[in-house]
Each structure stands twice: as structure tokens, then as C-alpha cells.
Amino acid sequence: MGLLLHSIKIQPVRWMVRRAYSGKSDVTANAMVFADYGQPSQVLKWHSYRLPALTADTVHVKFLASPINPADVNMIQGVYPIKPKFQKLGDESDELLAVGGNEGVAEVVAVGDDVSSLKVGDQVVMAKSGYGTWRTHAAGPASDFQLLPKANNVSLIQKATISVNPCTAYRMLKDFVDLKQGDYVIQNGGNSAVGQAVIQIAKAWGLNTINVVRNRPQIDQLTQELKDLGATHVVTDDKLGSHDMRKQIKSWVGSQSPLLGLNCVGGKSATEMARYIGANGHYVTYGAMSKSPLSLPASLLIFKNIHFHGFWVSKWSDVHSKEERYAMFEDIIQLMSQGKLKEPKWNQVEWDEETMKRSVEQGISGFATGKQVVLF
């Protein structure tokens, strides 16, 4: 837990690239797969298969680390808007299988002769969501993968979890409002993985954050932790609607009300938070932890002219070029390398069938207990 992964030496893989491109490679891939949608503990299973041989226009990658995210569970349940690809994996079975997992970091271990965009030793993330990252190896066109910039002092855990949370935080801070140094951002779920990334990126960019968290017994400790990360202010959701809180926040922001709000909670406190957004501001929803809709008084829309958007990083990657995504990774990895965006809390998940099934089920309860990560 919290182990510094960048200090672990990954053994170089000795790979016999057979340039004849015969039908099968000599690599056995293991994967956590499912043939039907359902509860992870019931539908997930271990699948071993021979990796297809390298061809001129494909690459082979070896996975290094892959997290378990809440969206992975939704995808297995069949309730996620992105559907995985069910396909034959190896010649051992004709069953159509989807590989679980959406996020992870892999190393390129073999490259076909016609591939110029990747080389052996490159580290990559997936080009799109739904690719399937709970597996030891994968073979496919270079376009399935996105090159990560090289950097020192960035752990495998940071790379394995870069695609979703830090990118979500980065884009939301950058794409909706042209924020200037000293501007305020208000967010709820301040303690979530995205919330913590928002705090740190905002701090690095000279922005102030007001972070709403659920009240709890150890609120002082949590407040201190978030301030240590760079939070300007931490407030609790139960007080958002109070006169005292309005005065308090007013005293912090003066006439410069936050023009950007970030919401992953929904429900009543999300509406209360919206009331702190200044006229013509933007309010971005990227989650609904309360499972309640966002209720908007018409006055916030009509008279305060607040714009309400959603953000989904998978869609962002779908509609933007690899070059744009690479530029974002450069910025984020630089922040990581400078120690400004820290490794998230995490727990190692053993790579075996029973542990994976149990851990994925636990993933349903979300990110509060630290990110679960498989190290292959």
C-alpha cells in the first residue's frame, strides 16, 4: 500500500520475435474474461490462450499494471454505455469472450516490420476504453495503443492510473473556463481520486480550490490531508446551504465567485454547490455518487446564466487525436515527475482468478478505500 513502484525493477522480457509471422506465437496470455454480462463474481473467469503471432502491422504488448475501476464493474454488468468487444481469444475455444478492465499500462515487447509509431520498450496505455486490460499480454495494431511520454520519478502505479482520473481532472480544469491564476474552483467529492487530482493540478496551476466533502468523524484529519495535497479550503456538504457557509465562502472569494464547479455527487448538495457558481459560470458533472439526479432551479439557468455540462474522459479520447492526448500526458507526467501530482493510495491485487473476482466485486463500492491495482 503506497509502495513506491518506480523503485521496482521490471525484468526485461526475453521475447523471440518470429519474423515469419506464423499463426501463433509461443506466448501464453492469461486474462480475466466474461462471456455474458452479470455480477462479476459470477461471470468473470480465467482464460489462458496462445497469443496470435506478430504480423507486419501489429505489435505485442506485455501488461505491467492495471487497476480495477468502478466503470469496469459497470461494464461487466452490461450497464456501461461502452460495450466491450466479445471475440474469440486463441484457438483453444470458440467462445466469444470480453476481457475485463479499461485502464492499465503495458510495455511494447514486439513490433511488426511495418509499424513505425511504436518500438520495443515503449510504454503505452490503451487508445480507447473497452479494450480489456486485465490480461498479461495483447496483440494488435499499433493504433490500439497510445504512447506514454518517458519520465523519471513516475511510478508504474501512476502510469497505470493516468488515463482516467488525472486526465478527467486535467480536462475539466482546462476545457470549460479560461481560468487565471488565483481564480477559484469549487468541487464536491474532494476526496475522490479525481478530486485529489483536481486539488493538485489546480495548485500547480496557481488556482484556488474549495473542496466539498461528506462530513464524517475524522473530518479534521481528512481536511488536513487534502490541504497537504494543496486544497485551499475544505468544507462539508451538510453545511453548504447554511447562511454561515455562504458568509464564509463569500469572505474567501470576495467578488470573484468560482466560475467552475465540478460535481461527482449529484442530489441536494450538488444543487447547493451550484449556487456558489458566479454568473456565466460553468458546472461540470462527471459522476453521481449519490445516485440522485441534479436538480436545477430555473433561476440558476436563466438569471445566473450558469451552463451545466457533463464530462466523460472516454468520449474525450474518442473524439480527440492521439497527438492531443499525448500533449496532455506530457503535462500530467511532468507534474508527476515534479512531485506535484502524487501517486494515489492503492492496494495490490494478486493476479489469480479468485482474488480478481473478489476484488472486482469490492470495486463496486468504489474508490474510497484506495485504488486496487494488479501488478503482472
Next chain:
Amino acid sequence: MGLLLHSIKIQPVRWMVRRAYSGKSDVTANAMVFADYGQPSQVLKWHSYRLPALTADTVHVKFLASPINPADVNMIQGVYPIKPKFQKLGDESDELLAVGGNEGVAEVVAVGDDVSSLKVGDQVVMAKSGYGTWRTHAAGPASDFQLLPKANNVSLIQKATISVNPCTAYRMLKDFVDLKQGDYVIQNGGNSAVGQAVIQIAKAWGLNTINVVRNRPQIDQLTQELKDLGATHVVTDDKLGSHDMRKQIKSWVGSQSPLLGLNCVGGKSATEMARYIGANGHYVTYGAMSKSPLSLPASLLIFKNIHFHGFWVSKWSDVHSKEERYAMFEDIIQLMSQGKLKEPKWNQVEWDEETMKRSVEQGISGFATGKQVVLF
């Protein structure tokens, strides 16, 4: 009611401009004013006063026609975000008074020597909301007024009611989505004054409209009336959530789901309507007739990437130049002149204290019974 006002000859006003610019003119202005916020029937009163004399940089206008809008009532009640200006009107009393009314058309009857932007005979609307249009005359800088383009076949009623409803419809159709011929727009309150303007402007621009109205006994008659105005389809709010309606609308729009939704209702049916907006579409709220907030499932924001905005024409006028507003009036007046944007249903309100008080109170129940208009 429905009388063609442009056939009425307005008597030219014989005005003695006293170029000496002495302190008082010889014109007695009458106005419906209020000194305190409250119920219109209790706080509105008749006020007669001598108009200030013309000065080099002011103009005098004579009001021709002014409607009673729901927002006027809210302003008198003190619950509207724009507050009227309380000021001394004439030398007869030191009481600070606000003139009621926000919309209307006036004719310029005298122009100071240094004023170049207006001339006698010009017809104008107010530059800003909150000016006070329930009065026979006004004196002030030319910047208080906005020149209307000249046009044939446009009635006084159309000019008196141009600033709010047609402009709201025009801007919402133009500013949020780059719509192309044949595109669909979906709106509720299809029978409201703005709704009817949306139907007609959309039709003139080659756009299709799906118009949601409340179900009612004479629904077939209303449907026919809206189709006569140019509505492509009319549906009732109680069926919006049904499977049949989803199939029906799908059969109309095919893969071209509406990318623009216009909402003046709020509540459950407004949420149902939002589900018909296509991915990346925009949904604009400009009213809340149901007095219920707009409830947004997170999936509409996150996965469908629908953007939710508000629109308020008063704010639009505040932040845009007179030139931009004039260009809009040119377009709208041309549509009116061509018979493509018809005079709204209206009732004449007599210009006397008791009738005004009664009519303004009736204005609380809104626009369903036809626009109430004072002819001075």
C-alpha cells in the same frame, strides 16, 4: 382582439419644441407607477407629471403601445432579478417612483440638437429592461432607446411585443446550435408566445419543430392551430415518457435527433423532453411555468454530453451592442413584414388606473389568454 393595428392611423403629434431648453416642457405625462414593491393592485397608482424640458442631448418620446408581461408583475412584486429605478418624476412630488412595464414601442417626438442617432418620427423600443413603459411620454438620453427598422405591414402590436418573445425565440434558435435546413428542434410550451414565435421562425428558416403542449380537451384544435403556424409535429406532455412516443418521434427524426431543446416548463416532462436530445446537443431553459426545477439524470450530462443552458433576453440585450440588436430586429421585422411571423393574439387594455391595475393582476396568470396591450 386580433384587430389589425397597422391599419389604425396614429395622429401626428404637434409638439412645440422649445429650443431654449427650459426646465419644464408643456407636456403632461401620465404613468402607472409604484413607490414600493407589492401586489400590483395595492401598489400601482396613476401619476401625472410635467415632462422635463428637452435638452441638447436628450429626446422626448411618446408611447404608442405597451404590453403587460408576466415579468412586469414580478418586477412590481420585487422578485425579479432586475430592479426598476425609483426616481422623482416631475416637480409635483418628491416621492421616488418606478414606472411599471418593460416592453413597448414609442415614437420620437423631439430631439435635442446634439443627438444624431435618432430623429423625430423614428419608432423605438427600450434599450434596457426596467425602463418603465406604462406611460404616455418619456424624456431621456438617446441611449435609453433602440431604433426599430422601418417596415411595411408590421402592426403596432407586433412592434410593441417584439423585444421579448420574438427575440427570445430568434436568439435561442440561432445562438446555441448551428442548425441546418431540415434539422429538428424540440420545445415544450409550444403554445406559449415564445413557442409560437419559435414555430414560425423555425419554419421560415427551414427547420422542423416537435412541439410539446399540455394535453387538454381541445387538443386537436390546438394542434391544428400550431400546424397552421408552421409546427411540424405537436405532441402532448403526458405521453412523452411512453414507449409509443419514443417510437413515434424516432420515426420522424430517424438518426437526426434534435440537437436543440427549448424548455419553459421544467419538472418531470422537461426531463422527459431532454431524453429526446441527441448526443452533444444543447437544451435551453427560458422559463419554469410548472414552478418545478429541472431534474437531470447524470447520464444525460456525462454519457450523452448534453449541455444545459439558460436564456434571458434582458441579459442578452445588456451584453450585446445596439448594432447587433438592430440586426436582429431587421431579421425579425422582415419576417413579420413577409407574413411569416404573425401578430400574437392580444386584448386591448384601456389606459386608465382601474383597468390597468386589474389587467396587471390578471397578467399574473400569464400569456395563455392572449397578450394584454395598452394603446396610448
